[in-house]
Amino acid sequence: MTALFQELAQLWRLRALLRVLTRREVHARYQGSAAGVAWAYVQPLLTVAAYYLVFDIVFGMRLGDKAPTGRVGTYLIVGSLPWMAFCDAVGRGTSSLLDAGGLLQKNALPPALFPLRTVAASAVVYGPLLLLLVLAYAPLHHFALAVVAVLPLLLLMLLMAVLLAWLLAIMAAALRDVVQVVGFGLAIGIFLSPVLFPITLFPAAWRWVLWCNPMTPVVLGLQSLLLQGAWPPAAVWVALLAWIAVLAGALSLLVARSREQLVDWL
Template sequence: MLHAVGVELRAIWSARALVWVLTKREVAARHAGTAAGIVWPYIQPLLTVAAYYLVFDVVFSMRLGDGAPTHAVGTYLIVGALPWMAFCDAISRGMNSLIDAGGLLHKNPLPPVLFVVRSVLASAVVFAPLLLLLALAYAPLHGFGLPTLSLPLLLLLQWGVCLLLAYVLAILAAALRDTVQMVGFLLSVGIYLSPVLFPMALFPERWRWVLWLNPMTAPVQGYQQVLLQGAWPLPAVWWVLLAWMGVLVLVLNLLIERSRDQLVDWL
């Protein structure tokens, strides 16, 4: 039933050494020509979250109301904003990966999936250490309790969703370039339809189901529950993440089967 996805997974495994080489080159290209060098991709998101803390917690001392997992606004924003930045970076770069590699794919019979994996892995190389720093900064607030053990699984599922969604969008973008503009708009407004900027409790109850349509709502909820409350992620977090992965696998399998013979020509 999922033959096409299985073929792609075998192609990734067979070319895993090449994928790693491509990933290292992708990461190097992000800081090429900069004075800060390899640290530049890490400095940008760190400065962003530092600004959140400085402005909201230090300068204005803003506080959230009842129902929030924490009352400090900056402290709350950082936990959701950093994973959201990781998601946007992986989706944007992964979606454009096939278009950017079009010339190379025309000249070399390489599996297109390698270039999507390269882009998403490069984002993981940059943001995974930052998310680890986030965990190390917040976990002591709850004495490094057992719920912190759920963070690696949350990260793995988040990147799994990113890879699947990026590949789906990369195929759609190859077929229809308008996909890039549409997804860019959705990423810009999607942060307002997630618990990144405000607790879910502040969203009208009868419309909260809309937030779960955002693929980042579940992992952000999980990070907030672990890092801000010292609690295990609720079962809904895991079920929604697994549901997203299941749906994306089915959609991806269909798209690969339908586009296999035309994909390179579209590029």
């Protein structure tokens, strides 16, 4: 883990530059549009509104007794919004080094700045939406004390997204096919997580497949907190920390081995 800690120490010294790059990244994504950054919120908000309108109001669909809530639209919103945030961060982060290749070849900047900048920009966009999600659901349980666990859960999700995006960005620099594979994986990953269906509906013998998705513990934790007002089970925290540990170990190894060749790959 030495290589990773060295990179993180260097990033901490350059935290002011990271803030500037993040701010520019957010503005650059929507530069030239009349609504500007507001477009970042339109698609997620319309999506969750459509879930609620179609499934809860129009069709009045209901889940089974073992589901964390009976309303389908209400259930979908809790998982889909963090999933969109995760996909935006990881998807953009994977190609971040490729997009910054010309800049890195001309300037002696730490390559890690660019995956972190991308994930931070996604966090700036989706952070307020996730806050609104918590504020919308917390009154359902009279602001139960368990809701405070949302903060560490989302921070761990952010850390996991940073590690994964950074790891995939280095892999994409070495092999461009990684960008396509990640895009496909994010597209089908929602079907291998409890975002669209309660985990109890998945065959018990195959539920381990869902835990291979790094977002499964996050989604289960949010469902427990926001739909039931209960503390997430220990399995959620253990799985999330295990994913972070595995990603950190793999990233440290990859950083150490790619340090000399990374800019040449770009």
